[in-house]
Amino acid sequence: MTKSKDKSSAELSPSERKTLRCVVGHMIPLSQEFGVPGADNPEIFADILQSIDRDRDAVGEALRVIDALAQGRLIDLPRPEQARCLLDFRNGYRALASVIESAAARCYYRDERVMASINMEARPPFPKGYAVEQGDWSLLDPVRARGRIFRDAN
Amino acid sequence: MTSSLDVEKDTPAMKDPVDVLIIGAGASGAAVAWSLAETKMRIVCLEQGDWTKPSDFPSTGRDWEARTLEDYAISPNRRGLPSDYPVNDDASPIKIANYNGVGGGTVFYAAHFPRLHPSDFRVRSLDGVADDWPVDYHTLEPFYELNDRMMGVSSLAGDPAYPEKKAMMPPIPMGRTGEKFGRAMNQLGWHWWPSDAAILTQEYDGRAACINLGQCGSGCAQGAKGATDVTYWQEALRSRVELRTQCRVSRIETNEAGMATGVFYFDADNNEVFQPAEIVIMACNGIGTPRILLNSASERFPNGLANSSGLVGKNLMLHPYAQMRGHFDESMDGYRGAPICTWSMEFYETDPSRAFLRGYSYQFSRGIGPVRTAITGMDDGLVPWGDGHHAAFRRLFDHSAGMVSICEDLPEEINRVTLDPQRCDSNGIPAAKIDYRLSDNTRRMLDHSVARGIEILKAAGAHTITTKAPLPYAGWHLMGTARMGTDPRRSVVNEWGRSHDVKNLFIVDGSIFVTSGGVNPTSTIQALALYIADQIKSRIYELFD
Numbered sequence: 184m185t186k187s188k189d190k191s192s193a194e195l196s197p198s199e200r201k202t203l204r205c206v207v208g209h210m211i212p213l214s215q216e217f218g219v220p221g222a223d224n225p226e227i228f229a230d231i232l233q234s235i236d237r238d239r240d241a242v243g244e245a246l247r248v249i250d251a252l253a254q255g256r257l258i259d260l261p262r263p264e265q266a267r268c269l270l271d272f273r274n275g276y277r278a279l280a281s282v283i284e285s286a287a288a289r290c291y292y293r294d295e296r297v298m299a300s301i302n303m304e305a306r307p308p309f310p311k312g313y314a315v316e317q318g319d320w321s322l323l324d325p326v327r328a329r330g331r332i333f334r335d336a337n
Numbered sequence: 338m339t340s341s342l343d344v345e346k347d348t349p350a351m352k353d354p355v356d357v358l359i360i361g362a363g364a365s366g367a368a369v370a371w372s373l374a375e376t377k378m379r380i381v382c383l384e385q386g387d388w389t390k391p392s393d394f395p396s397t398g399r400d401w402e403a404r405t406l407e408d409y410a411i412s413p414n415r416r417g418l419p420s421d422y423p424v425n426d427d428a429s430p431i432k433i434a435n436y437n438g439v440g441g442g443t444v445f446y447a448a449h450f451p452r453l454h455p456s457d458f459r460v461r462s463l464d465g466v467a468d469d470w471p472v473d474y475h476t477l478e479p480f481y482e483l484n485d486r487m488m489g490v491s492s493l494a495g496d497p498a499y500p501e502k503k504a505m506m507p508p509i510p511m512g513r514t515g516e517k518f519g520r521a522m523n524q525l526g527w528h529w530w531p532s533d534a535a536i537l538t539q540e541y542d543g544r545a546a547c548i549n550l551g552q553c554g555s556g557c558a559q560g561a562k563g564a565t566d567v568t569y570w571q572e573a574l575r576s577r578v579e580l581r582t583q584c585r586v587s588r589i590e591t592n593e594a595g596m597a598t599g600v601f602y603f604d605a606d607n608n609e610v611f612q613p614a615e616i617v618i619m620a621c622n623g624i625g626t627p628r629i630l631l632n633s634a635s636e637r638f639p640n641g642l643a644n645s646s647g648l649v650g651k652n653l654m655l656h657p658y659a660q661m662r663g664h665f666d667e668s669m670d671g672y673r674g675a676p677i678c679t680w681s682m683e684f685y686e687t688d689p690s691r692a693f694l695r696g697y698s699y700q701f702s703r704g705i706g707p708v709r710t711a712i713t714g715m716d717d718g719l720v721p722w723g724d725g726h727h728a729a730f731r732r733l734f735d736h737s738a739g740m741v742s743i744c745e746d747l748p749e750e751i752n753r754v755t756l757d758p759q760r761c762d763s764n765g766i767p768a769a770k771i772d773y774r775l776s777d778n779t780r781r782m783l784d785h786s787v788a789r790g791i792e793i794l795k796a797a798g799a800h801t802i803t804t805k806a807p808l809p810y811a812g813w814h815l816m817g818t819a820r821m822g823t824d825p826r827r828s829v830v831n832e833w834g835r836s837h838d839v840k841n842l843f844i845v846d847g848s849i850f851v852t853s854g855g856v857n858p859t860s861t862i863q864a865l866a867l868y869i870a871d872q873i874k875s876r877i878y879e880l881f882d
Contacts, residue, residue: 210715210722217727237407237415266723273722281716288711289403301707301734308396309558312548313673318511320493322519323530331497332528334686336455336463336474 202246205258207287209269219300222291230290238282245279349609355379358614360586363441364859365845365866366620367565372870374576385585386420386438394556402708409555422762429773431655433812440566447553448535448562449677451856460852464687467747470851471823471832480864488563489541492533498682507538512670514703514738515678521797527683535563549674587766588633597842603764618843623815626848627754628769643836652748652817654853659783659806661790662739663799671735672706693781695745697855710734717803742786745855748817814858819848834869840881845869
């Protein structure tokens with residue numbers, strides 16, 4: 184692979200980081216039931232911050248929209264009002280919401296604690312690979328019995 | 338070696354002349370290079386990207402899914418790597434996908450490897466639409482077979498949707514997904530069959546067998562997938578074909594006789610170089626090829642090179658996809674195994690009782706990893722934000738499977754590639770701009786495939802079914818923008834790939850497709866490249882007549 188893209192985008196400001204952390208915490212919250220951290224967990228959130236290079240501009244725009252919907256700063260609202268504001272954001276700004284959803288999911292679903300909770304080995308696919316069942320090839324007998332279905336074009 | 342012209346400032350360096358210059362080291366460039374190597378001509382291939390290292394592929398790291406959306410994203414605009422050139426696809430509902438590097442699109446493709454059908458070459462004669470090809474299935478058949486051997490294809494002989502084909506090695510595993518959909522298709526009385534796949538199921542030609550990494554779409558770290566960097570190129574390099582990477586061609590030069598004299602390109606250090614050549618072969622895909630031809634406009638060829646027909650860049654075909662996915666109560670194959678396992682050609686041939694001409698194939702596909710499950714789940718409204726997120730995610734993860742339909746895209750001049758008046762690549766070369774819209778015939782075909790797909794999913798016992806038509810990020814198959822034909826007024830290259838206008842210029846990529854068929858084009862692109870190479874060899878003493 185050739186060189187990676189230049190990291191020309193500026194990092195998020197402290198204020199943007201707080202808003203983003205609040206947003207991803209609402210999106211994927213901590214769960215006692217499933218024994219998993221939220222996406223605002225310090226380790227996961229640090230991973231998110233390090234991974235949004237290509238989405239920096241879109242994330243910034245999304246955070247500005249969210250604060251505008253909050254008529255101030257999202258983080259200053261009580262939690263139920265934050266949730267209502269984010270529902271409006273998700274319903275009204277699908278493209279921007281998708282950017283944050285993708286950024287959060289890309290990091291959340293590789294955290295070892297989360298992997299363990301969904302019964303997935305925390306390892307790369309290579310070099311061990313996976314097993315896949317061959318399946319029952321006799322299922323093709325009716326397809327064979329039907330005969331050819333293509334048009335000859337000579 | 339470089340001539341003394343190098344020392345003159347602002348003058349492109351001049352390389353020693355070569356017999357054959359190939360532009361692009363992807364599916365077709367590799368095949369034509371390998372085939373011509375036996376002539377002992379001096380052959381150079383220029384590739385704007387670089388070699389990939391299998392150890393760099395996403396499947397070797399814990400962040401494997403994330404990287405498929407970052408530096409290994411299918412969109413060149415998303416990747417934005419130095420090897421990529423921007424493609425303005427704002428005016429298209431289908432976004433362009435490619436890979437720029439040795440191996441080209443085969444580095445990222447799923448290795449689903451169907452051939453066109455005999456009827457695909459006789460569309461005008463059989464169905465009264467578009468045009469017949471100037472070659473037919475039987476002409477290409479030996480080159481399909483040769484290509485299968487070079488790429489390493491697994492399959493099951495006896496598919497009633499095709500003329501007889503030899504099987505080299507057992508097909509890829511059907512898995513729970515293939516079996517589930519196979520039973521459903523039998524219930525409906527519809528055709529299905531294990532896919533031909535350029536994926537090794539046993540050791541072959543020094544390459545190891547597939548271990549079901551599931552990441553064919555972002556490079557195969559095992560080397561089991563037939564990408565041309567591990568197949569054709571290894572042989573071609575041993576035969577002393579020279580492959581220069583990080584060399585981006587800007588334009589093709591011509592002389593007073595209207596013959597190509599060579600190409601200008603930018604090397605890795607951004608130096609402009611002129612490479613003289615006796616024969617120039619374009620293998621840059623259905624967007625890259627018209628881009629270079631249009632960028633090669635000159636006083637001699639004011640509308641772009643090889644464009645007396647006005648058809649360079651026109652008739653772009655992309656294969657609109659529809660995606661139908663469902664969820665099952667039991668665990669499925671999930672992220673394990675080659676993503677595509679079986680196909681159906683039930684709705685491939687024209688049926689007068691349907692509301693559209695021509696047809697489509699289905700690819701049945703396994704599940705997706707946790708990241709994509711979460712992203713698509715949230716996007717489809719199946720996974721909420723908040724406390725319900727975790728339970729909803731677990732209902733979907735490892736429980737999904739589905740299919741895509743690949744619809745035949747008929748050629749229309751309104752669908753085209755032009756030069757973007759604003760955007761350029763990192764070398765200042767104008768970017769490609771895509772104008773593309775779906776025809777009414779295509780929309781009806783997509784609708785039909787969605788409706789039948791839902792029937793299949795229900796027959797298989799799926800619930801929570803989602804559909805997308807057209808699938809936006811699926812512009813893989815780039816065809817038709819320099820079509821072949823016998824009439825110079827209605828085609829760009831002749832029936833053996835030579836430009837009608839420039840007698841030593843050949844095109845071997847998907848640009849020369851006359852129609853698209855309803856299946857993935859790579860095996861046909863490569864069979865055509867081998868056929869054209871064979872024609873060059875057999876006509877070598879009258880090549881420019």
